[in-house]
Amino acid sequence: xxxxxxxxxxxxxxxxxxxxxxxxxxxxxxxxxxxxxxxxxxxxxxxxxxxxxxxxxxxxxxxxxxxxxxxxxxxxxxxxxxxxxxxxxxxxxxxxxxxxxxxxxxxxxxxxxxxxxxxxxxxxxxxxxxxxxxxxxxx
Amino acid sequence: xxxxxxxxxxxxxxxxxxxxxxxxxxxxxxxxxxxxxxxxxxxxxxxxxxxxxxxxxxxxxxxxxxxxxxxxxxxxxxxxxxxxxxxxxxxxxxxxxxxxxxxxxxxxxxxxxxxxxxxxxxxxxxxxxxxxxxxxxxx
Amino acid sequence: xxxxxxxxxxxxxxxxxxxxxxxxxxxxxxxxxxxxxxxxxxxxxxxxxxxxxxxxxxxxxxxxxxxxxxxxxxxxxxxxxxxxxxxxxxxxxxxxxxxxxxxxxxxxxxxxxxxxxxxxxxxxxxxxxxxxxxxxxxx
Amino acid sequence: xxxxxxxxxxxxxxxxxxxxxxxxxxxxxxxxxxxxxxxxxxxxxxxxxxxxxxxxxxxxxxxxxxxxxxxxxxxxxxxxxxxxxxxxxxxxxxxxxxxxxxxxxxxxxxxxxxxxxxxxxxxxxxxxxxxxxxxxxxx
Numbered sequence: 001x002x003x004x005x006x007x008x009x010x011x012x013x014x015x016x017x018x019x020x021x022x023x024x025x026x027x028x029x030x031x032x033x034x035x036x037x038x039x040x041x042x043x044x045x046x047x048x049x050x051x052x053x054x055x056x057x058x059x060x061x062x063x064x065x066x067x068x069x070x071x072x073x074x075x076x077x078x079x080x081x082x083x084x085x086x087x088x089x090x091x092x093x094x095x096x097x098x099x100x101x102x103x104x105x106x107x108x109x110x111x112x113x114x115x116x117x118x119x120x121x122x123x124x125x126x127x128x129x130x131x132x133x134x135x136x137x138x139x
Numbered sequence: 140x141x142x143x144x145x146x147x148x149x150x151x152x153x154x155x156x157x158x159x160x161x162x163x164x165x166x167x168x169x170x171x172x173x174x175x176x177x178x179x180x181x182x183x184x185x186x187x188x189x190x191x192x193x194x195x196x197x198x199x200x201x202x203x204x205x206x207x208x209x210x211x212x213x214x215x216x217x218x219x220x221x222x223x224x225x226x227x228x229x230x231x232x233x234x235x236x237x238x239x240x241x242x243x244x245x246x247x248x249x250x251x252x253x254x255x256x257x258x259x260x261x262x263x264x265x266x267x268x269x270x271x272x273x274x275x276x277x278x
Numbered sequence: 279x280x281x282x283x284x285x286x287x288x289x290x291x292x293x294x295x296x297x298x299x300x301x302x303x304x305x306x307x308x309x310x311x312x313x314x315x316x317x318x319x320x321x322x323x324x325x326x327x328x329x330x331x332x333x334x335x336x337x338x339x340x341x342x343x344x345x346x347x348x349x350x351x352x353x354x355x356x357x358x359x360x361x362x363x364x365x366x367x368x369x370x371x372x373x374x375x376x377x378x379x380x381x382x383x384x385x386x387x388x389x390x391x392x393x394x395x396x397x398x399x400x401x402x403x404x405x406x407x408x409x410x411x412x413x414x415x416x417x
Numbered sequence: 418x419x420x421x422x423x424x425x426x427x428x429x430x431x432x433x434x435x436x437x438x439x440x441x442x443x444x445x446x447x448x449x450x451x452x453x454x455x456x457x458x459x460x461x462x463x464x465x466x467x468x469x470x471x472x473x474x475x476x477x478x479x480x481x482x483x484x485x486x487x488x489x490x491x492x493x494x495x496x497x498x499x500x501x502x503x504x505x506x507x508x509x510x511x512x513x514x515x516x517x518x519x520x521x522x523x524x525x526x527x528x529x530x531x532x533x534x535x536x537x538x539x540x541x542x543x544x545x546x547x548x549x550x551x552x553x554x555x556x
Binding site for chain 2: 023024031056063
């Protein structure tokens, strides 16, 4: 299955005094890509996940390479691929590009967490099956 | 020389609906640690660097491990050590802890950039010497 | 002419530990509504305005009533109307609602500013004419 | 009693592409002033208030005048005065200045809210007495 795709625009609020995206704002965008992925690809909105099921998917690890600066008004094309699925975790790779110029690559590990106990918990079977359908086929 | 130290508190604005620090806010804190390090350790404020000298120190790469969640009201003790200095770059290691419990470790690469040309540029000699004094002695 | 319309969703990054929108995030949304209004209604992107023409439209005054809380996942319908146009300023009224429940009303005064001199400057005639077409007819 | 005082510095993360404070960041600072006021003046930390007592103090109304722009590196002196105390609300006036130049004046209405019911609730007597001691004497 191809990677999940999302698009956003670099707005004024994302830019620093040098006129380029301030990198903490990229992490807000990365979180948005993950949030939209769960909602659209898995049918699992963060409202449902957090408020009703009392689960969350915090990052345990995130490594990002910033290839080139993004500027006010740039349209960013994001992709998210699942690269590995564990019992209670998932490794994902997120990329952003603007008109085919790579801007960043982020590799992260999400963990499914029971918010009331703050302990990791296994993916529900149905969610896991959908996650697997987004796992890259890297034979 | 010991690592540079900084302290801040987890405020309401940093916390997500689970009551813990939302990870993009950690990157604002990491940027603050870098900004305070340049101002206090090198005597090089971001105002002087950006506005007068038209230089910046964007991140080229940043890998972060989140060891444990931080909560509203936690006091975070930050440290910054310089682990390698290149001609126009520096590798740094930033750690945060709360009452000796590790919260995150981030390893990043800063690059000194000429903001008008958006190209990397060598550290000025005096700044470089001070940076070196913060490099860890890892014999 | 009817007010300018925009829609966004309350994302995880907007919500506080009480699970509702943290009000500083509403002001990021308000800025987004203004930015999208200038781009779409006036054909004047912030990139063009700020980076090429070296102009900006900072708020001089902003009064906001928060009628009801917004929650993670809410879809917000925004409207922007121009209520008065001065030589170098514009008064606007921005409203947000969710499924017809009012969430906030903000009345602000924008001033067109020359970013290099930081002094106010008159609206260019063409821009002014388009702004006027969005002014409410309140006979 | 004099107004409550707080000081912070304009950091890189607060500034927009024009090199001045982006106004939504001022609202994060205003929230910080309120949070520090409750913690230090009333001995009522937001951790205790939100997490233990399940109460919050959202803004119901906030009117702000931005008198002059603030720049990267500026030290801002904040004051908070209580101008009126209702059964479940408080009106406050917050001012920021830099080296005696006024930067902003904000007048807001806080409401004490039961977070589980999302309804307003009366100030506890002890808290109310301390709030009153910060009310301006405007004979």
